Amino acid sequence: MKLDNLEQAIRGLANDIVDQAKKNLVDERKSNGQLYATLRSEIEQKTNEFVVKFYMQDYGIFVDKGVKGKTSTYPKTRASLSQFQYGSGNFPKGGLTEGVLEWIKRKRFQWKDKKTGKFMSYDAMSLLIARSIYNKGIEATEFFSKPFDRVLKEVPIELIEAFTLDIEFALINSKK
Numbered sequence: 001m002k003l004d005n006l007e008q009a010i011r012g013l014a015n016d017i018v019d020q021a022k023k024n025l026v027d028e029r030k031s032n033g034q035l036y037a038t039l040r041s042e043i044e045q046k047t048n049e050f051v052v053k054f055y056m057q058d059y060g061i062f063v064d065k066g067v068k069g070k071t072s073t074y075p076k077t078r079a080s081l082s083q084f085q086y087g088s089g090n091f092p093k094g095g096l097t098e099g100v101l102e103w104i105k106r107k108r109f110q111w112k113d114k115k116t117g118k119f120m121s122y123d124a125m126s127l128l129i130a131r132s133i134y135n136k137g138i139e140a141t142e143f144f145s146k147p148f149d150r151v152l153k154e155v156p157i158e159l160i161e162a163f164t165l166d167i168e169f170a171l172i173n174s175k176k
Contacts, residue, residue: 007045009162013151014041014052020147028141035060039144056144059099066140069133086134096134101126 018041025036035057044051062084070087086096104126110119 003045003050003163005162007043007050010050010052011043013154014043014054017041017054017144017147017151020150021144024141024143024146028143030063030141030143033057035063054144060144062138063141064144065142067138069135069137071135082137082140086137097126097130100130100133104129 018039022036022039025039030036039056039060040054042053042055044053065084066082068082068085070085101122104122110122111125112118113120
């Protein structure tokens with residue numbers, strides 16, 4: 001039996017999640033990078049099921065769920081509930097510093113040293129920023145989790161209606 005209406009409803013819900021997640025990234029001012037550009041959904045129809053897959057950069061889960069800091073975390077956010085934590089030994093050493101260094105070079109900004117008045121090197125800045133992130137953590141944005149949870153609460157009615165239309169269409173065509 002063809003389930004075109006059901007597939008269309010699922011595709012619409014998946015696109016709604018992606019669109020809202022992208023809007024949340026814009027609202028959080030995190031939209032000008034690879035995370036925004038790579039966020040997408042894909043639907044596969046198998047024999048008796050639809051599989052919805054969401055894709056984004058690997059670090060998207062950290063932006064969404066947050067990361068606890070080694071010494072402290074943002075108390076007012078949900079990062080304190082995150083399953084991720086700096087200093088846990090689960091991540092490669094130096095990865096944060098390299099990522100921050102790439103970001104600084106892409107943004108092309110430099111701080112001045114208060115004592116000498118000279119511009120700091122990108123390497124020195126990346127070490128300072130990475131140390132701060134390592135100790136304080138990353139605030140949870142829930143840019144993806146919120147729209148995903150919202151759509152899951154709304155799903156049954158839309159899917160039931162679409163499935164009903166597909167069954168009615170199949171029954172009408174089987175009588176011909």
